[in-house]
Amino acid sequence: MTKPESAGYDYDVVISGASLAGSAAAILLARRGVRVALLERRSDPEAYKVLCTHSITANAYPVLDELGLVPAIEKAGAVRNEARWYTRWGWIEPRAAPTGPELPYAYNIRRSILDPLIRSRASETPGVDLLLGHQVTGLVREAGRTTGVRASTPQGEREIRARLVVGADGKDSAVAKLADVPVQQYENARFGYLAHFRNLPLHGGIGQTWFLEPDMAYAFPNDDGVTVMAVLPDKKRLPAFREDLEGSFLSFIRALPEAPPIDSAERVTKIIGAVNYPLHSRKPTAPGVALIGDAALTGDPLWGVGCGWALQSAQWLAEAVAPAATGRGDLDRSLTVYERRHRRRLRGYQYLAADFATARPFNPVERLVFSAAARDDAAARHMHLFASRLISPLRFLNPVALAKASVVNIKHRRASVPPAHLSQTGA
The missing domain is CATH 3.50.50.60 (FAD/NAD(P)-binding domain)
Known part of the structure; x- marks a missing residue:
């Protein structure tokens, strides 16, 4: 009534x-x-x-909890979405601090x-x-x-x-x-295609993302042993994908650093995607x-x-x-x-995101924080919080964080320069 x-x-x-x-x-x-x-x-x-x-980023975990869905999706096989990210400076691999809490997470399902x-x-x-x-x-x-x-x-x-x-x-x-x-x-200067693979081993058994500047790719492990494998290339590559979607998709993945062995995995879906996906x-x-x-x-x-x-x-x-x-x-x-x-x-x-969707290379600030995150555990945890949408862009790029990143990179450069007496002998 x-x-x-x-x-x-x-x-x-x-x-x-x-x-x-x-x-x-x-x-x-x-x-x-x-x-x-x-x-x-x-x-x-x-x-x-x-x-x-x-994938559900960690910022939404409290909503899943309020909805009472966490036990149900875990029972359904959801995978905690830990991840590592490839950059030109190496891999960013966030880890919990030795005496700190575990890293925030949500799920891939x-x-x-x-x-x-x-x-x-x-x-x-x-x-x-x-x-x-x-x-x-x-x-x-x-x-x-x-x-x-x-x-x-x-x-x-x-x-x-x-x-x-x-x-x-x-x-x-x-x-x-x-x-x-x-x-x-x-406008988005990238296009994207994805497919699902069963029994695709990933390094550490966790998600992988590749920042290739300007191309992108990711592999997210999901429930039932299925991994979502996606490529997001610059639209300059679009003609090749239109001519041979499967060949271009698989070749792109095989060329990734530490590429997942897709040829030994079972592809369980078609390759699907979108050529135009504006924000x-x-x-x-x-x-x-x-x-x-x-x-x-x-x-x-x-x-x-x-x-x-x-x-x-x-x-x-x-x-x-x-x-x-x-x-x-x-x-x-x-x-x-x-x-x-x-x-x-x-x-x-x-x-x-709209700025990065132009498929530009990393700008100077991004080079600073990404390179530091590949070299320092604390910087990698800071990156993880931002990627999980748990801290704002302003907090991610605040002056203290940038200063810490600068210190990390200065120490790295000093450690990379051989002592003067060795460089003079050609060592």
């Missing part, structure tokens, strides 16, 4: 998209007393996102496992109605604000009214377009509308941060709007709180 404070609305919130961001938001909102309609355009409850890094799992949890959450086969085709508008959606369903067109409409429908968000939310786009940034709110996940911000896939930000933005939204969504507060003010938090937490990362 409709609650008195919800008169005139079918639900408090309607969410378009029942993947990571949408399902997480539905669970977190419903636990705070919000009545949620969770719409998914696909009718199959086992549907999942195919083109993905399949294929979306074919993760998406149905979190969607099922959402459907079982009191206060959430999962509506499969519902595709948003329009918005209901009153007095300049959105008050619901129109959706195409297996039974025909349907109107669902709510105080708040949430777009969790990906980078090409229909909700964002229908609400005329402005978008800023940054998008949208204002995450409009009157009666909020955007989360890729609908609000689509990062460069080479950083593997999309899943983590999808979960984080869902949590930020739930914390900001839950009371107002039930009629017990000012919704516009709550949306402003969410917008400011989203912008403060993610804008700096997106700025750096």
